Amino acid sequence: MTLFDDLTRAIGSQWTDYTEHEFVRRLGEGALPLPAFQDYLVQDYLFLIQFARANALAAFKSTSLADLEQAAAGLSAILHETGLHRRLTAGWGIAPEQLDAAREKQGTVAYTRFVLDCGMSGDLLDLQVALAPCTMGYAEIGRALAPALEADPRHPYRDWIAEYADEGFQATARAAIRRLDELGADGIGPRRFARLAEIFGAASRLEADFWQQALNAAAPSAPADPSQKETA
Ligand SMILES: Cc1ncc(CO)c(N)n1
Numbered sequence: 001m002t003l004f005d006d007l008t009r010a011i012g013s014q015w016t017d018y019t020e021h022e023f024v025r026r027l028g029e030g031a032l033p034l035p036a037f038q039d040y041l042v043q044d045y046l047f048l049i050q051f052a053r054a055n056a057l058a059a060f061k062s063t064s065l066a067d068l069e070q071a072a073a074g075l076s077a078i079l080h081e082t083g084l085h086r087r088l089t090a091g092w093g094i095a096p097e098q099l100d101a102a103r104e105k106q107g108t109v110a111y112t113r114f115v116l117d118c119g120m121s122g123d124l125l126d127l128q129v130a131l132a133p134c135t136m137g138y139a140e141i142g143r144a145l146a147p148a149l150e151a152d153p154r155h156p157y158r159d160w161i162a163e164y165a166d167e168g169f170q171a172t173a174r175a176a177i178r179r180l181d182e183l184g185a186d187g188i189g190p191r192r193f194a195r196l197a198e199i200f201g202a203a204s205r206l207e208a209d210f211w212q213q214a215l216n217a218a219a220p221s222a223p224a225d226p227s228q229k230e231t232a
Pocket residue numbers: 044047048081133134135138207210
C-alpha cells in the first residue's frame with residue numbers, strides 16, 4: 001500500500017465522486033455537450049497556469065535533488081498540457097489573447113488558490129498531497145476512458161483522452177506516487193495523516209466541483225449570472 005492508496009481509501013466516495021463524475025462519464029461516451037467541454041477547457045487553461053506556479057512553489061520548497069526533479073517534471077507535464085488547450089481552442093476560433101484574457105470562475109479560483117495556500121502555509125508533503133488528485137486523478141481517468149477510443153475511431157474527445165492515457169502522463173503520475181512515499185518515509189503519525197487526508201479530500205472535492213462548474217455553465221436552465229462570465 002502506498003500513501004496515495006491510504007489517502008484514497010481515507011476519503012471514501014469523494015475520490016470516485018471526482019474520477020467518475022457525470023462530466024467524465026459523458027465525455028467518455030462522447031455524449032458531453034461541446035459547450036460544456038469548451039467552458040471546461042478555457043477554465044482549465046487558466047487552472048494550468050496557476051498549477052504551474054504551484055509546481056514552481058514545490059521546486060522552491062525542495063531541499064533535495066529528487067524533490068526538485070519531481071517539481072520540474074510536474075511543471076513540464078503542465079506546460080505540455082497547455083499545448084493541448086491551445087490547439088483545441090484555436091480549432092474553435094479562440095485566439096491565444098482571448099484565452100489569456102478569459103476570466104477565472106469561482107471554482108477555478110477556489111481550487112488553485114487552495115493548493116497554493118497549502119504550499120505556502122505547509123511543507124512540501126502538504127503541497128504534493130494537495131497536487132496529487134490532479135495528476136493521479138487524470139491519469140486514472142485517462143486509463144479508464146482509453147478503451148472508448150478503440151471502440152470509436154471518430155470519438156469527439158479523442159485528443160483530450162489520448163493526452164491523459166498517454167504513457168508520458170502515466171509515467172509522471174507513477175513517479176508522483178513513488179515520491180509521496182519517499183516524502184513520508186520518516187513516518188506519518190495519525191495526526192499528520194488526518195491533516196493530509198483533509199487536504200487530499202478537499203482537493204478531490206474541488207476537482208469534482210470543477211467538472212460541475214462546466215456542466216452548470218452549459219445547462220440550458222442555468223440562471224444568467226454576470227459575475228460568472230468567462231471572458232472579461
Ligand atoms: C482541473 C484539472 N485537474 C487536473 C488536471 C491534470 O493536469 C487538469 N488539467 N485540470
